[in-house]
Amino acid sequence: MAARKARTRKPPAAQCKPCKGTGEVSRTVRVGRKHREVGEQTGLCLNCFGTGEQPTA
Numbered sequence: 001m002a003a004r005k006a007r008t009r010k011p012p013a014a015q016c017k018p019c020k021g022t023g024e025v026s027r028t029v030r031v032g033r034k035h036r037e038v039g040e041q042t043g044l045c046l047n048c049f050g051t052g053e054q055p056t057a
């Protein structure tokens with residue numbers, strides 16, 4: 001049995017899903033009672049808080 005070299009190779013940080021690793025998420029902005037869409041707005045991803053990495057909890 002050949003001795004295996006133990007490599008401590010750290011896998012790359014998992015990409016945050018909601019923002020796809022960008023740290024920002026675009027959300028549709030709606031206004032009024034009819035919720036008319038007025039455009040998109042980018043906001044900080046609340047899942048990774050802008051890091052773009054999937055938090056390991």
Ligand SMILES: [Zn+2]
Binds near residue numbers: 016019023046047050
């Ligand atoms: Zn994120």
